Amino acid sequence: MPIVNLIDASSAPLLLRHLFEGDDPGPIVGTLAQVPELCEPALPFLGAALGPSGVSLRQKEIAILRTSANLGCRFCTDGHTVVAADSGLTLAEVRALRECPTAQEVFEDPDEQAVVVWIDAISTERGWVDPAVTDAALAAVGEAKLVELTMTIGATMMLARFASAFQLPQPDELYERLGGLGIDPMPEPPARPVASDTGTLVTITRRTS
Amino acid sequence: MTTIADAIRDGEIPGRVWFYSNYHCNLACTYCFTESSPKAAKRALPPDQMVRLAKQAAELGYTDFGITGGEPFLMPYIVDVAKELGKLGPTILITNGTVFGPKRFAKALELAGTDVALQISLDAPEPDLNDEMRGPENFAKVADVVPRLVDAGVKVRIATTVEPDRLDQDQHDRLCALHRSWGVSDDDHVVRPVVSRGRASEEGIGTSLEYHQFPGELTISVDGAFWGAFGPGFTNGVGDTDLLLTRTIEPIATPAEALHRVAGGRPDGADAAIGIR
Numbered sequence: 001m002p003i004v005n006l007i008d009a010s011s012a013p014l015l016l017r018h019l020f021e022g023d024d025p026g027p028i029v030g031t032l033a034q035v036p037e038l039c040e041p042a043l044p045f046l047g048a049a050l051g052p053s054g055v056s057l058r059q060k061e062i063a064i065l066r067t068s069a070n071l072g073c074r075f076c077t078d079g080h081t082v083v084a085a086d087s088g089l090t091l092a093e094v095r096a097l098r099e100c101p102t103a104q105e106v107f108e109d110p111d112e113q114a115v116v117v118w119i120d121a122i123s124t125e126r127g128w129v130d131p132a133v134t135d136a137a138l139a140a141v142g143e144a145k146l147v148e149l150t151m152t153i154g155a156t157m158m159l160a161r162f163a164s165a166f167q168l169p170q171p172d173e174l175y176e177r178l179g180g181l182g183i184d185p186m187p188e189p190p191a192r193p194v195a196s197d198t199g200t201l202v203t204i205t206r207r208t209s
Numbered sequence: 210m211t212t213i214a215d216a217i218r219d220g221e222i223p224g225r226v227w228f229y230s231n232y233h234c235n236l237a238c239t240y241c242f243t244e245s246s247p248k249a250a251k252r253a254l255p256p257d258q259m260v261r262l263a264k265q266a267a268e269l270g271y272t273d274f275g276i277t278g279g280e281p282f283l284m285p286y287i288v289d290v291a292k293e294l295g296k297l298g299p300t301i302l303i304t305n306g307t308v309f310g311p312k313r314f315a316k317a318l319e320l321a322g323t324d325v326a327l328q329i330s331l332d333a334p335e336p337d338l339n340d341e342m343r344g345p346e347n348f349a350k351v352a353d354v355v356p357r358l359v360d361a362g363v364k365v366r367i368a369t370t371v372e373p374d375r376l377d378q379d380q381h382d383r384l385c386a387l388h389r390s391w392g393v394s395d396d397d398h399v400v401r402p403v404v405s406r407g408r409a410s411e412e413g414i415g416t417s418l419e420y421h422q423f424p425g426e427l428t429i430s431v432d433g434a435f436w437g438a439f440g441p442g443f444t445n446g447v448g449d450t451d452l453l454l455t456r457t458i459e460p461i462a463t464p465a466e467a468l469h470r471v472a473g474g475r476p477d478g479a480d481a482a483i484g485i486r
Contacts, residue, residue: 005447013453014420014436014471037455037463 002166006030015040027075027168028159049155055148059141061087062112063119063152066097070123073160074186075168082177091181098186111140115149122153164189213465214270222425222472225273226266226461227438228259229430230287234280236305236344240370240414242407242442245279252279252431256286258459260293262429265461267297271427277303277438288316295325301366303328305343307350314354321362326397328366329355333376334383352387359392366397372414373402406449407442420452420471427468432456434464436471 006027007013009020013036019025020033032039050064061084068076077098084094096106097116104116118137121129137146162168175185217224229243231253237246263274274294281287282304294300302320306329309317320327329351333339336348358365367388369376376384381400388398404423405415423437430441432448433456440452454467 007450011450013450015454015467034450035456036453037457037467 002027002031002168004031004034004166007033019043027166028163031162031166031168046155046159049151053148055141055145055152057087058089059112059115059145059149060152061089062093062097062115063149064156065089065094066103066116066119067123067153067156068160069098069186070120071157071160071164072186072189073164074188075163075170076156076160077186078170078174078178081181081183082174085181091183094181095183098183114140118146118149119153122150123157212270213462213469216469216472217270217272222427222469224271225275225424225426226263226271227275227277227426227428228254228262229278229428229441230254230259230276230281230290231279231284232430232443233283234278234305235283235308236280236347238344238408239342239412240372240403240409242404242409242439243279244407244443244446249279253284254429254431256284256290259290259429262459262461263294263297265459266427266465269462269465271465272298274298274300275303275426275438276300280305280308282308282313282317288319291325292319292323295320295323298324300325301328302326303330303368305330305347305351306354307344307347309350309354314357317358317363318361320364326364326366327358328368328399330368330370331384331388332369332371334380334387338375338380352391355388355393356391364397365391365393366399367393369398369400370403371400373416404439406439407444410444425468425472427454427461427465429458429461429464434458434461434467436468 005011007016007020007030008024009017012020012033015036016033016039019029019039024030029039029043032042050060053060061080065077065080065084068080081094081098084097085091089097093103093106096103100106103120104113107113107116114133114136117133118129121133141149178185213222216222229252231251232243232245233247233249233251234241234245235247243249259276263271266274274297276287276291276294281302284290287302291300291302302325304327306327317327330343331339331348331351332342333348339348340346355365355367369384385395385398389395403409403415405417409415418439420436423439425436426438428435428438428440432441434454435441436452436454440449440454442449454471455464457463
């Protein structure tokens with residue numbers, strides 16, 4: 001159960017009605033549409049960062065799925081597991097990107113190995129990236145594609161936290177597809193203790209679906 | 210695209226800006242599209258922000274203003290805000306007319322001689338029918354306060370909200386005779402339909418309207434900027450978003466430009482004749 005009301009065709013703001021005229025645009029758009037002036041410019045950006053471009057769809061899906069899994073986003077990880085499989089990744093590659101700490105070892109292409117290590121560095125570490133990792137990534141894909149891939153990783157990190165924050169749901173059909181691939185849904189991350197303003201650790205109760 | 214001032218002058222968009230000063234109300238009318246009641250959250254726009262936004266709107270070319278709610282007179286500063294808006298252009302301050310104890314009545318008299326008109330709701334010429342929709346003693350309170358306001362020089366309009374066929378011609382004529390007897394002319398009497406939004410839609414009453422069937426008057430609430438004064442309603446406790454323009458309300462140019470874009474996309478021949486004034 002999402003924690004904010006998802007906009008649908010009947011509640012779509014005037015300037016966003018066109019987004020809801022065809023197929024359901026999904027819960028990310030349904031959430032962003034709460035703020036039309038944010039939704040309008042965000043969608044073209046997300047389309048550019050995540051959609052077809054000079055970087056191959058396969059490489060983009062490696063970046064999106066791995067980043068989603070690294071951030072523990074159930075919505076994005078399960079959703080892009082199916083997209084990644086449809087994009088030509090093998091089941092072993094998909095499983096590794098979802099679950100394996102050293103996923104690069106599953107990839108045969110050294111350039112893709114360098115990309116996976118780069119993705120892990122960007123999406124799990126802080127500060128500057130190890131120069132050896134940077135050099136390998138630059139050598140693997142070149143400057144322009146590394147810029148684009150890194151923006152894809154960043155956009156995915158933004159959306160992953162957004163989707164987790166609002167507990168966005170995936171449709172039942174997606175879980176049927178996952179079952180067909182022999183992959184279990186990502187477990188819902190447990191509630192995480194956070195520090196209160198008095199310095200005491202408290203546990204935030206998650207709303208369950 | 211033309212500027213906002215050009216669009217207003219050319220009639221592309223209306224020149225009035227509405228402010229929802231607050232959402233709570235001493236009444237809980239059966240057809241209220243904001244689900245206002247004594248238990249409703251205040252959701253108040255700060256008074257200084259209303260004045261500031263009105264000044265920004267005037268600089269953009271807006272010419273008229275309105276304040277509605279909720280019951281605006283539950284906010285102690287509302288007359289002062291209305292007077293400031295009245296300096297910028299003709300202003301309508303909507304009230305149910307039932308909260309005028311001695312202190313509020315005295316404050317309301319400060320509106321005499323200003324460009325602010327009080328618009329007071331009255332839905333039927335007799336207490337029974339009127340109070341059935343608006344609450345006990347509503348008719349008597351309105352009948353008491355309107356003549357006193359008019360006598361004191363305050364501009365008063367009467368607004369009648371009705372379901373189709375609820376008032377027959379005889380009742381309508383008697384209602385008009387009543388407001389004339391209070392000193393309110395026919396020009397200052399507006400009759401509008403119950404709109405099927407908010408509590409009215411939950412009750413299954415009112416007329417369903419598409420956005421282009423009522424004026425796209427820029428309407429500001431604490432929740433954002435909306436197309437028309439029917440926009441910032443509530444249905445089953447959830448804020449309506451179908452007429453939402455932007456959550457940004459300041460600078461007011463942001464929602465004004467959004468409204469102008471929507472106006473440009475209306476279907477040909479769109480007729481915007483139904484409003485809350």
